[in-house]
Amino acid sequence: MDTRRLYSFVKIVDAGSITRAADILHIAQPALSQQLSALEAQFKQQLLIRSKRGVAPTEAGRALYRHAQLILRQIDLAHAAVDISGRAPAGSVSVGLAPYSMGAALALPLLRSVRERYPDILLHINENFGGVISEAIMTGRMDMAFIYGAGPLRGVQFEPLRTEDLFLIAAPGGSVPSGDGDVSLEELAGVPLLLPSRIHTIRQVVDAAFQHASLEPRVVGEIESVLTLISAVGADVGATVLPWSAARATLDVQNLVVRRIVNPTITVKLSLCTSDHQPLSEPAHAVHDLFHELITEFGEDVAFGDAAMESSKASD
Structure with a gap:
């Protein structure tokens, strides 16, 4: 297959017009139309619907568009791997972090570690909801993400790394149940809560x-x-509900009420996600390994600051 035709096809779909795509690619419109005709002949399918307003992909065209993006990205990765062979990892790596998660605690250490060890890697950090991030990984727009959940999800590989309990976090002297230690779900029922939307x-x-x-x-x-x-x-x-790691990274927990929710204990799973159909680039592999190092270092403290919290209560 001529990958130039795939590239041209992607540009036509993105532009919504063969004329506009020809201008972008600096190719004569008849030559671009010929490339499109050659693709349609090769797949024996109509790929675009033409109208006065431009072009739109058919069902077959949408399928080819998705695969073309992945194929072209793989070619870019191959070129990059050959270019940097024998040198320190270099290039762009995109990482997604779920909001209200341990990702808040990992973002700065990850950025610092990448800068120190791999100065030629440009790290792009995106904090967004799991569904948005998962879609970006499936389409090849993001290399990896640290998000809630453990799958399964088509197109995404989940690597479970941490399970965390949820805690009630509130201002002291507010509307939270009195007492120290754990708080039951029944006691929590009357507490005014500030929570993310239902997609979280x-x-x-x-x-x-x-x-x-x-x-x-x-x-x-x-x-x-x-x-x-x-x-x-x-x-x-109002009060909120967060894992200890996220609360510690974003809130002044020393001056807040922090109580584990029990009866039942509520837990969330955190996973490192990558695409299940395209390999990581060399710089993305380097960042992936750093993720594991940082999570191991956070281990005891992130699981729960029991000792620190007990010490704080004793001093009170």
């Missing part, structure tokens, strides 16, 4: 726990912004 894993597992116990959470606000959540919890607008 934390919200889903909290809702599921309440539903299983025939209880209803008192959600007073849905917040997707970490900065807004920090301000709202500190101002006692």
Whole structure:
């Protein structure tokens, strides 16, 4: 297959017009139309629907478009691997981190480690919801991600790395149940909660726990912004529910009430996700290995700061 035809086809679909694509590619329109005709002859399928407004892919065209993107990305990776052979890893690596997760604690150490060990790697960090990140990995727009969940999901490979308990986080003296130590789900039912929307894993597992116990959470606000959540919890607008690692990385936990939720314990799984149909580039492999190193280093502290919290309570 002539990969130039695939590249031209992708540009035509992106531009929505053969004329515009010809201008972008600096190719005469008849020559571009010939390439398209050759592709349609090769696949024995109509790939585009032509109209006065431009072109749109047929079902077969959409299938070819997805595969063409992956093929062209693999070619780019092959060129990059050959170019940097024998040298330190170099190139662009995109990493996704789920909000309200251990990713908040890993972002800065990961960025610092990449800068120190692999100065020729340009690290792109994207904090977004798991569904958005998973789609980016499937389509080849992102190399890896540290997100909630353990799959299965078509096109994505999940590598479970951590299971964390959820905690009630609230301003002291607010509307949280009195007492120290753990807090039961039944006690939590009356607490005004600030949670992410229902597409977020934390919200889903909290809702599921309440539903299983025939209880209803008192959600007073849905917040997707970490900065807004920090301000709202500190101002006692409501409490929130987070893993210890995320709470410690984003909130001033020393001056907040932090109580493990029990009866039942609510847990979330965190996984490192990569594509299951295209290999990682050399620089992406290097970043992948750094991820593992950092998670191991965070191990005891991230699992739960029991000792630190007990010490804090004793001093109070």
